[in-house]
Amino acid sequence: MNILNIGNRIIELRKQKGWSQTDLAKAIEASRDMIGKYERNDNLPSIEVAFKLADVFDISVDFLLGKGKHSTYDKETIKRLEDIESLDQQTRATLFNVIDTFLRDSKARLAYK
Known part of the structure; x- marks a missing residue:
């Protein structure tokens, strides 16, 4: 069970950009299948992938994880x-x-x- 629920944040951020899973996968150099697994909370992104996601969405890793001092701030x-x-x-x-x-x-x- 993934208590961080990163998947919902990824979906929300991806949709805000108007991107498909394929678009996001290309942006972070990952497979569309892995994006689907992240969004379903079947897998957690590695630290490296979390940083790539934060960069493409222009957010902090804290915001992506929903944890930390500034997790609600962009x-x-x-x-x-x-x-x-x-x-x-x-x-x-x-x-x-x-x-x-x-x-x-x-x-x-x-x-x-």
Whole structure:
């Protein structure tokens, strides 16, 4: 039993790109049969294949596996978080104040719907 359920993520990501199993197989240099096995959760991709999948889908391996600190974030979100972490303390505090204001306002709007 595959508790990671990578297959559903692969299917979802493949369909978002409009790719067939054959298209994905060509992109990662694998066989269509192996893609089918991954999608049915009959087999787990090797580490090498997991990295290839992450690269072609432009996601992190954490996202593919559904595990880890950033498993729900795509690469763009992770890049933004890393950029924020590299800001000086005062700039980060200002940015967080702006974000907090937007979040507070959004929550208030939802509460009054």
